[in-house]
Amino acid sequence: xxxxxxxxxxxxxxxxxxxxxxxxxxxxxxxxxxxxxxxxxxxxxxxxxxxxxxxxxxxxxxxxxxxxxxxxxxxxxxxxxxxxxxxxxxxxxxxxxxxxxxxxxxxxxxxxxxxxxxxxxxxxxxxxxxxxxxxxxxxxxxxxxxxxxxxxxxxxxxxxxxxxxxxxxxxxxxxxxxxxxxxxxxxxxxxxxxxxxxxxxxxxxxxxxxxxxxxxxxxxxxxxxxxxxxxxxxxxxxxxxxxxxxxxxxxxxxxxxxxxxxxxxxxxxxxxxxxxxxxxxxxxxxxxxxxxxxx
Numbered sequence: 001x002x003x004x005x006x007x008x009x010x011x012x013x014x015x016x017x018x019x020x021x022x023x024x025x026x027x028x029x030x031x032x033x034x035x036x037x038x039x040x041x042x043x044x045x046x047x048x049x050x051x052x053x054x055x056x057x058x059x060x061x062x063x064x065x066x067x068x069x070x071x072x073x074x075x076x077x078x079x080x081x082x083x084x085x086x087x088x089x090x091x092x093x094x095x096x097x098x099x100x101x102x103x104x105x106x107x108x109x110x111x112x113x114x115x116x117x118x119x120x121x122x123x124x125x126x127x128x129x130x131x132x133x134x135x136x137x138x139x140x141x142x143x144x145x146x147x148x149x150x151x152x153x154x155x156x157x158x159x160x161x162x163x164x165x166x167x168x169x170x171x172x173x174x175x176x177x178x179x180x181x182x183x184x185x186x187x188x189x190x191x192x193x194x195x196x197x198x199x200x201x202x203x204x205x206x207x208x209x210x211x212x213x214x215x216x217x218x219x220x221x222x223x224x225x226x227x228x229x230x231x232x233x234x235x236x237x238x239x240x241x242x243x244x245x246x247x248x249x250x251x252x253x254x255x256x257x258x259x260x261x262x263x264x265x266x267x268x269x270x271x272x273x274x275x276x277x278x279x280x281x282x283x284x285x286x287x288x289x290x291x292x293x294x295x
Contacts, residue, residue: 018093038084082217090119092225106265119163180220222258
């Protein structure tokens, strides 16, 4: 990375969201921008910055050391950062918005596109009706779970890994999750040494659930794509509809605060997530702002 934003031209950005999980999109094909955690956190600040649940740093795979070995499969790398500036392995809603940006910028058209992430290469389908479907890979189900506690109530939480860690707790009411601005306590903490995304899930009908989520590094968000997948996987095991056992695909509708996602798990374990992705604005960031943030 060689460009100093303090002395370069204004930096382009866009704003997008997937079921109201919103992101600051920073196109940087040649990976020349320095985006330390303090700058990312400031970009995501809803009062002092642009505001978002995370940053989608758009880089060509060949130009990023973490993605060069994926360049043969995917031209573009989603260098995803949480709102606190920390690096994340994957973001399901972020991948959909990332693909929508590639279409918006003319890098791809409706149809299929591959996106490199720290969680591997994700296959994305941009439908003509506006929906975006992402191949999310397979879930891992570590045996050791945790107990999550809020306001005197406790629930066992299923351990599901979607390229990032999740703890899924089924509750009678989403109100029982309380205030999710802070991470709910869980034990044993050693199960998730790098932190965890925690989903609280209530039933709405057959193969239909609703969730709230505390995302690691971002507090409560309006939606979490990997979280919705983890919830569907946990629900299928709870409901006895595990497609790896039945040999039949299973589809769950997952309501999030910002909309609805449809999650399909296939008998081979592959999971697909379908939902909207919208670009809402674009503009320029004053390079002096970068300098002040980094000072």
